[in-house]
Amino acid sequence: xxxxTVDARHLLCPLPVIRTQDTLARLASGDSVRVLCTDPGxxxxxxxxxxxxxxxxxxxAEQDGEIVITVRxxxx
Amino acid sequence: xxxxxxxxxxxxxxxxxxxxxxxxxEQGVHVEGINFFTGFCVEGHTHAIRxxxxxxxxxxNALWVAEQLGIKLHIIDIIEEYKQVVINPVxxxxxxxxxxxxxxxxxxxxxxxxxxxxxxxxxxxxEVIGQRPMSQRRDTMPVVARDSxxxxxxxxxxxxxxxxxxxxxxxxxxxxxxLHDFNGRSRKPQMALARQFGFxxxxxxxxxxxxxxxxxxxxxxxxxxxTRGKREYDxxxxxxxxxxxxxxxxxxxxxxxGREEGENRFMEGYRKRFVYLLPLSHTGPLVLLDGExxxxxxxxxxxxxARFSHGRDAERVTVEVTGKDGAARTLEVAPLPATEIxxxxxx
Ligand code: SF4
Numbered sequence: 001x002x003x004x005t006v007d008a009r010h011l012l013c014p015l016p017v018i019r020t021q022d023t024l025a026r027l028a029s030g031d032s033v034r035v036l037c038t039d040p041g042x043x044x045x046x047x048x049x050x051x052x053x054x055x056x057x058x059x060x061a062e063q064d065g066e067i068v069i070t071v072r073x074x075x076x
Numbered sequence: 077x078x079x080x081x082x083x084x085x086x087x088x089x090x091x092x093x094x095x096x097x098x099x100x101x102e103q104g105v106h107v108e109g110i111n112f113f114t115g116f117c118v119e120g121h122t123h124a125i126r127x128x129x130x131x132x133x134x135x136x137n138a139l140w141v142a143e144q145l146g147i148k149l150h151i152i153d154i155i156e157e158y159k160q161v162v163i164n165p166v167x168x169x170x171x172x173x174x175x176x177x178x179x180x181x182x183x184x185x186x187x188x189x190x191x192x193x194x195x196x197x198x199x200x201x202x203e204v205i206g207q208r209p210m211s212q213r214r215d216t217m218p219v220v221a222r223d224s225x226x227x228x229x230x231x232x233x234x235x236x237x238x239x240x241x242x243x244x245x246x247x248x249x250x251x252x253x254x255l256h257d258f259n260g261r262s263r264k265p266q267m268a269l270a271r272q273f274g275f276x277x278x279x280x281x282x283x284x285x286x287x288x289x290x291x292x293x294x295x296x297x298x299x300x301x302x303t304r305g306k307r308e309y310d311x312x313x314x315x316x317x318x319x320x321x322x323x324x325x326x327x328x329x330x331x332x333x334g335r336e337e338g339e340n341r342f343m344e345g346y347r348k349r350f351v352y353l354l355p356l357s358h359t360g361p362l363v364l365l366d367g368e369x370x371x372x373x374x375x376x377x378x379x380x381x382a383r384f385s386h387g388r389d390a391e392r393v394t395v396e397v398t399g400k401d402g403a404a405r406t407l408e409v410a411p412l413p414a415t416e417i418x419x420x421x422x423x
Contacts, residue, residue: 010345012315014113014136018153041136048139052148076148 003032009066013041017049020071024055027073032058035069042067050074081249082106083231084191085200086183087149088285089137091278092202092234095269097145099233100200103250107200109149110190111138112183114158115314116286137279144275154186155311162288163307167210172294174286176211177219184224191229198229198244204266205235205259234258234266287318296322296423303327303367312346316364319343321384322423325376329367330423333384348400353381356406357394360385375409382411 008016142149165175382393
């Protein structure tokens with residue numbers, strides 16, 4: 001199982017969602033993605049996108065204006 | 077039992093596409109959503125930039141719609157390809173720089189490619205005859221179907237009964253009698269249908285789904301093209317048109333002046349691309365200088381920066397000017413009086 005990092009810092013929504021979506025499309029169920037972003041909108045949008053696609057948000061951490069969202073790829 | 081037919085719905089985040097998708101789902105079709113990001117979408121960023129808007133719950137309307145419907149939503153980045161639509165629309169512009177007809181054709185063509193690649197059967201849009209002056213007229217709707225290449229695989233469930241039967245209706249995948257016959261500008265039938273389905277709190281965008289329908293935004297984009305001598309843009313250009321005050325004191329440069337903390341913060345990300353100014357002796361905005369400036373121009377830019385700082389009434393304000401190479405120097409300037417700022421400078 002692999003973990004990839006998506007650097008979506010300084011991108012505004014929905015671009016962090018699009019970058020996450022495009023990376024997840026290449027991964028297998030159970031793999032993880034760490035998304036780095038700065039747009040606070042991603043805190044709402046990435047989990048919403050994960051909910052409709054059946055992926056799991058494992059963690060959302062915020063430090064010094066940077067946000068790290070960890071997503072585990074679902075079975076879809 | 078045979079596999080259900082599959083359709084992709086263009087989801088803008090507004091009520092019409094929400095209803096159109098739902099009407100088709102009612103008939104047992106498997107529906108997924110597709111949303112195109114052009115860079116001009118009103119969605120998202122603007123709310124994220126301005127601090128005062130951060131307090132409000134922010135949501136991506138297209139994702140909200142997908143959640144209401146319980147469908148997947150594919151968000152597609154079309155920023156690059158969309159440029160030709162904005163720069164050179166075959167069917168021209170609407171009231172501002174909105175190329176709605178070309179835009180619809182382009183998006184439905186993209187959706188057609190998507191259904192071909194993903195094994196889906198047809199496309200759904202929330203279009204209603206007569207709802208919008210350019211792209212949703214009785215005479216332009218067949219043009220959209222034809223020029224997008226979608227043809228009879230394009231279904232508009234909200235006004236289908238006013239249009240010739242499409243392939244899904246002919247094949248019996250959809251019962252035409254359970255589609256709708258809305259037309260005209262009234263929103264009442266949509267609101268009644270929303271009530272029937274139990275949808276509340278849906279977004280009601282005024283005018284259109286993107287910044288190109290906004291007059292002030294279009295003025296700034298037209299100015300960008302005119303002063304650069306070419307009709308081009310990149311994503312940063314069109315993002316920056318959404319923030320700050322834009323003042324063009326000289327044909328060869330303009331200033332983007334942050335209006336509040338959220339905008340200043342957002343603009344900080346662009347400091348490497350522009351000469352920028354910042355008041356040191358007083359609190360005040362971050363100012364980006366877009367274009368070329370000699371020392372007189374920099375003096376003027378510094379005086380304007382001072383004007384929009386808390387030192388506007390002070391005799392002298394210290395302003396730091398940083399070049400693209402990162403080298404900084406300071407200027408001591410008198411804030412430019414408001415009376416010396418002609419209205420034409422404001423874009
Ligand atoms: S308002 Fe903007 S996004 Fe909507 S059809 Fe017109 S150009 Fe396209």
